[in-house]
Amino acid sequence: MALAAGLVLQAPAPLLAQQADPGQADALYQSLAPQEADRAGDPDFDYALAIAAIDSGHYGAAIIALQRVLAMQPNNAEARAELARAYAMAGDIDTARAEFATVVDDPSLPDPVRQRFTGFVRQFDRQIAGGGSDVSGYFDARAGHDSNINAATDLTQITIPLFAFLGAGNLGPGARAQDDEFYELTGGVSGVTAISRQDRLFGSLLGNYRDNFDSSAFDQASLTGTAGYAHSFANRDVISLSGQVQRFWLDDDGYRDSYGAIAQYTAMMAQGRAITISAQYNRLDFNGQPLLDADRYAVALGYVTSNLSATVQAGKEETVRQAGDAFSHWFAGASVGGEYPVSERVAVQGGVAFDMRRYDTADALFLVERSDERLDAQLGVKLALTGNLYFQPRATYTRNWSNIALYDYDRYTLTAGIRLEF
Known part of the structure; x- marks a missing residue:
């Protein structure tokens, strides 16, 4: 999953969804978006909408949907990791770094995934400092x-x-x-x-x-x-x-x-x-x-x-x-x-x-x-x-x-x- 400025995130499902084909992702997003007015607030729907939005380039819509998920489920580490990915894809590296740092602190996170996310935080720190x-x-x-x-x-x-x-x-x-x-x-x-x-x-x-x-x-x-x-x-x-x-x-x-x-x-x-x-x-x-x-x-x-x-x-x-x-x-x-x-x-x-x-x-x-x-x-x-x-x-x-x-x-x-x- 390619992020802004060349960062690459590769985490095992389900903690980071695997990126879909852009054409398929856009078709899925176009089918889900019209349902948002009626189904917004349903965490499962909002999460599915957000993943389709990220993979089809609609980062603003993904951020809003994931914020609704976290409002209902504040301890959902999977949704917070995807929110960090959405911010990074949108170019907001500072917020992405903060969101990933929050995920790293989640005690329920498996150690291998925690180590991977810690690596992402270090990458963002280098980018915030100028990239080396x-x-x-x-x-x-x-x-x-x-x-x-x-x-x-x-x-x-x-x-x-x-x-x-x-x-x-x-x-x-x-x-x-x-x-x-x-x-x-x-x-x-x-x-x-x-x-x-x-x-x-x-x-x-x-x-x-x-x-x-x-x-x-x-x-x-x-x-x-x-x-x-x-x-x-x-x-x-x-x-x-x-x-x-x-x-x-x-x-x-x-x-x-x-x-x-x-x-x-x-x-x-x-x-x-x-x-x-x-x-x-x-x-x-x-x-x-x-x-x-x-x-x-x-x-x-x-x-x-x-x-x-x-x-x-x-x-x-x-x-x-x-x-x-x-x-x-x-x-x-x-x-x-x-x-x-x-x-x-x-x-x-x-x-x-x-x-x-x-x-x-x-x-x-x-x-x-x-x-x-x-x-x-x-x-x-x-x-x-x-x-x-x-x-x-x-x-x-x-x-x-x-x-x-x-x-x-x-x-x-x-x-x-x-x-x-x-």
């Missing part, structure tokens, strides 16, 4: 095949309008699609620490290294650091401000530096859902390619559940120098992804994303304003080998449509890897 600190991370190692390591066209010849009188020209190896086998290492660590009851500092460091077996020219690596501050409101909504820096390498040489800031507001909803609104700014500096240097602005709206996340975003990337304005562009896109368990140890993962880019001025060689649309899709399986070690085969596909043939390409990868989470 936590560190988590992961490491992923995988290998596979990439049909287009340089994201290039599969054409061998192309006509450049500016030099059309010369006819079609041959593309060099670096400008044509190349396939290769590769291995990739990805890892990250993140931490959060409370500085007050509602305020936290957080940070993360993420790294990636990819090595192609036969071609080093398109080997890639990146390192991204993020640090910020988050404030939780009384209704459990969260606002955060963070700074971010990134270094990207290509063929072991520095290729691009990025630094910027992110502001995000997260509105919490029932049953673990949330809506996020964010704004982000990044400065992009390309080593040895000053015409590509740019300021990037983006806004995004997201929706998250326990199994699904969806995002829409839009923005502008504006080159710093006017001479590079052909690289300036507007962009917009949408993505959706999820993970769905099919058994205790196996889950299916998948996602799809689409974005479009419209460039500001005509390309100097092709004499048209570049226009791109890109589709990305992935499908994989997550197999639990142990409690925190997973085997993950995965397939991805990318298709980029462009009105300039040089940038029109498709690509797929097939990989298998091991992921360790801690």
